[in-house]
Amino acid sequence: MRAVTSRTNLPLAVAEARGTGATGVKLYAELPASLVRAITAEAHRQHLEVWAHAYLHPAKPSEVVAAGVDVLSHACLLGFELSPGMPPLGGESGRVPTEKAMKPGAGLSRLFDEMRRRGSILDATLSIYDRFDDPATRRCAPGVADHIVRAATRRASPSRWARTTTRTGGIRTAPSTWSWSTSSGEPE
Numbered sequence: 001m002r003a004v005t006s007r008t009n010l011p012l013a014v015a016e017a018r019g020t021g022a023t024g025v026k027l028y029a030e031l032p033a034s035l036v037r038a039i040t041a042e043a044h045r046q047h048l049e050v051w052a053h054a055y056l057h058p059a060k061p062s063e064v065v066a067a068g069v070d071v072l073s074h075a076c077l078l079g080f081e082l083s084p085g086m087p088p089l090g091g092e093s094g095r096v097p098t099e100k101a102m103k104p105g106a107g108l109s110r111l112f113d114e115m116r117r118r119g120s121i122l123d124a125t126l127s128i129y130d131r132f133d134d135p136a137t138r139r140c141a142p143g144v145a146d147h148i149v150r151a152a153t154r155r156a157s158p159s160r161w162a163r164t165t166t167r168t169g170g171i172r173t174a175p176s177t178w179s180w181s182t183s184s185g186e187p188e
């Protein structure tokens with residue numbers, strides 16, 4: 001793990017990651033959209049793939065998608081697209097607004113359409129919400145992440161809802177998370 005700021009020498013930082021034998025980098029938190037774009041562009045230039053938490057505060061989900069990352073991790077975090085402002089993670093304000101997120105389509109249709117257009121992969125990691133759920137720190141109320149994934153999949157292609165492939169009508173889902181109960185995804 002390393003901290004990256006606007007002053008970081010990105011070509012060097014990415015080259016160092018590549019030098020470890022990594023085939024991708026993962027972006028976790030506290031990154032503005034401009035930096036998400038810059039890191040992603042440099043990683044791709046050096047033929048690394050980019051995983052990113054779907055909400056990077058302050059970069060919101062639509063900005064993470066627009067930056068061109070390959071994979072968006074943790075379905076719950078997509079719900080922050082519905083939050084007023086850009087709340088920091090944690091605490092009462094750092095939670096996905098349940099009522100908005102549970103509406104039909106989860107209000108995220110435009111986001112899903114852009115993911116489909118770009119071929120973004122949704123790394124849903126739903127099982128972590130069962131295994132590591134702590135009411136004090138949870139970012140989605142129970143059921144919200146499941147609802148978001150269902151909405152994403154329906155938006156992708158209703159006729160392919162039940163397919164267990166890596167590509168569901170455009171929004172690709174990581175195979176390890178698609179079966180919902182066998183995810184080996186780590187909590188962060």
Ligand SMILES: [Zn+2]
Binds near residue numbers: 187188
């Ligand atoms: Zn993560």
